[in-house]
Amino acid sequence: MLEVEGLTVKAGDRIILEDISFTIAPGEVHILLGPNGSGKSTLLRAIMGMGDQEIVAGKIIYNGEDITRLTVDERARLGLGIAVQHSPALPEVRLRDLAGLLAERYGTSWRSPAQALNCDYLLDRGLNENFSGGESKRAELLQLMIQNPRLLLVDEPESGVDLENIAVVGEALNKLLKGERIKQRAKSGLIITHTGYILNYVNADRGYVMLNGRLVCEGNPRDLFEVINERGFEGCLECATCKRI
Amino acid sequence: MRNLQAYLKELKERAEKALTVPAAFGPDFDPALYLKEETDAAAIDGDFSRRMKEAMLLSGFDPEERDRAGSFMQQNDAVLYEEVARAYKGQVEIMAIEKALEKYDWLWDYWWRAVPVDQDKYTAYAALYQKGGYFIRILPGAQIDQPIQSCLLQSENESSQRVHNIIIAEEGSRAEIISGCTTVPQVETGMHLGISEFYVKKGAFLSFTMIHNWAEEFHVRPRSAAIIEDDATFINNYLLLKPVRSLQSNPRAILQGKGARTRFNSIVYGQEDTVLDLGTVLELHGENTRGEAISRAAADGRSRIIMRGKLVASSNTAQALLECKGILLSPNTEMAAIPELEVQGAPRAELSHEASVGPISREAVEYLMSRGLTEEEATSLLLQGFMKVGITGLPEILEKAVDEMTETISLGTM
Numbered sequence: 001m002l003e004v005e006g007l008t009v010k011a012g013d014r015i016i017l018e019d020i021s022f023t024i025a026p027g028e029v030h031i032l033l034g035p036n037g038s039g040k041s042t043l044l045r046a047i048m049g050m051g052d053q054e055i056v057a058g059k060i061i062y063n064g065e066d067i068t069r070l071t072v073d074e075r076a077r078l079g080l081g082i083a084v085q086h087s088p089a090l091p092e093v094r095l096r097d098l099a100g101l102l103a104e105r106y107g108t109s110w111r112s113p114a115q116a117l118n119c120d121y122l123l124d125r126g127l128n129e130n131f132s133g134g135e136s137k138r139a140e141l142l143q144l145m146i147q148n149p150r151l152l153l154v155d156e157p158e159s160g161v162d163l164e165n166i167a168v169v170g171e172a173l174n175k176l177l178k179g180e181r182i183k184q185r186a187k188s189g190l191i192i193t194h195t196g197y198i199l200n201y202v203n204a205d206r207g208y209v210m211l212n213g214r215l216v217c218e219g220n221p222r223d224l225f226e227v228i229n230e231r232g233f234e235g236c237l238e239c240a241t242c243k244r245i
Numbered sequence: 246m247r248n249l250q251a252y253l254k255e256l257k258e259r260a261e262k263a264l265t266v267p268a269a270f271g272p273d274f275d276p277a278l279y280l281k282e283e284t285d286a287a288a289i290d291g292d293f294s295r296r297m298k299e300a301m302l303l304s305g306f307d308p309e310e311r312d313r314a315g316s317f318m319q320q321n322d323a324v325l326y327e328e329v330a331r332a333y334k335g336q337v338e339i340m341a342i343e344k345a346l347e348k349y350d351w352l353w354d355y356w357w358r359a360v361p362v363d364q365d366k367y368t369a370y371a372a373l374y375q376k377g378g379y380f381i382r383i384l385p386g387a388q389i390d391q392p393i394q395s396c397l398l399q400s401e402n403e404s405s406q407r408v409h410n411i412i413i414a415e416e417g418s419r420a421e422i423i424s425g426c427t428t429v430p431q432v433e434t435g436m437h438l439g440i441s442e443f444y445v446k447k448g449a450f451l452s453f454t455m456i457h458n459w460a461e462e463f464h465v466r467p468r469s470a471a472i473i474e475d476d477a478t479f480i481n482n483y484l485l486l487k488p489v490r491s492l493q494s495n496p497r498a499i500l501q502g503k504g505a506r507t508r509f510n511s512i513v514y515g516q517e518d519t520v521l522d523l524g525t526v527l528e529l530h531g532e533n534t535r536g537e538a539i540s541r542a543a544a545d546g547r548s549r550i551i552m553r554g555k556l557v558a559s560s561n562t563a564q565a566l567l568e569c570k571g572i573l574l575s576p577n578t579e580m581a582a583i584p585e586l587e588v589q590g591a592p593r594a595e596l597s598h599e600a601s602v603g604p605i606s607r608e609a610v611e612y613l614m615s616r617g618l619t620e621e622e623a624t625s626l627l628l629q630g631f632m633k634v635g636i637t638g639l640p641e642i643l644e645k646a647v648d649e650m651t652e653t654i655s656l657g658t659m
Binding site: 048050051071072073076077081082084087088090091092093094097098101102105106126143147 | 606608609611612613614615616617618619620623626627628629630631
């Protein structure tokens, strides 16, 4: 599904990501862990083609196609979808209009997911304008449900979300990922999480730890979390439960 | 009217003195360059030509008069049509202003009462060389549930229109007027001076939508003012989506009655070498008066746009909001937002403003592109929303025009 090979990314003169390589097979969900500023969000954005950073080396292969130089929308139309950590406010665009436009584009429906995500009351407001953290995440998940991507890139789905909404967000994410898993074309995901709450809702197959722009180890996500909780991210470098990259 | 001759003499003298007075704002030009012998409607041969029809439709005028309570049509200096639909006879009057002044002596009490004749050279030329314009009166208590339409069309190159309109919404009446000013495609250069005086009487509601559709070398100087009485509401919508050489306007609403309300919505799109200097002045004198002036401007090509706004309050219970927002679509444009708030001896009046000028947010475009929209689609969606956000109750015709405009905007220079 996704192969990242030796990806090195620069912002200005600074290397943000260095020699990143990993593969997500169809149907797999991977988790990305790491302290603030380690480069996790940059990696997701680089895969999606967003932001001003420059890819100076490496490749991003999606379903066998090199997408490294494709534009954001081209990647989206191939089946990549992203939920960013902080969605920008778009007061000019009503959620209803965007949902309708996307539903028409992707041949899906928006009314029932809007209801399921308790977004009905947000439909006539400007997108993310004065939305709470939970409202923003739900609105974003609604867009993704309509878009129905094959590869889901999710940046801290729990960020700014209260406990009640975490369940809604977690279940929606699980539904998005699992939706067609039993069918022929499985969906995949790469999820950044700080708290690990999302692991209660999503079956993650593999986890990575990122430090200073490099993937330093990989292993079972729950094991990685346990080690990080006990010894912090630096301790993760010394543990025996994961595979050093 | 008593002393009519004296009043007319006074107007003439004041206008003559103002013939060389430039406008307070906007580029200056010599209106005399566009004065010609009287031009009539000779170009029309029985029926409206296809191109004229198209131009009229673009400015919101339906030549078939479907769902219209009445129509007024003037081509160059000639009034071609003035008709009230059968269902509204006795509720609305529509006629050429000259005819109305002949019919009603009292109308002189409204003539140059809201707009000063000596405001500048453009009011002066409009006064001294006036030809046509309309009189629309909604009779007391009449509830006109379909729009009244007017069209001022210029079909001759290097010519001008100098029209004077008076619109009276009598007590307790309610109506919507769609007024289009337009040229036909072969017209490239010319001048339009339009005086519009609105009188919105007690408890009346008047919505006036002006759609401008000019040519690239046209100079346009509308001069309008509204006097709004107790518990009356005046809504003024303005739309300009086509290039024009220069357009300067600073309409004024005087909320003199208790509980008077007004809302000005302006949507303008500057393209090519268009120069726009557009403002709104709301004067809130009555108790509990409310006003809003909302402007949205998009600047493309090498256009220059100045958005002005002035709120003046002399009542402690007055509240008003001014909002000027502009978006830059090209690196070669210039835009300025100039809000002004003034309180005159009313320390508890509440006036506020919000202004912004900037490009379309790259982050917002990218966010929408991550959903699969192309850059053009994302920009168009944002622009469409920007032009309409905060503007409520736009007539359907305007909504449609704005949507079409944003869909066709060139993104080549972004």
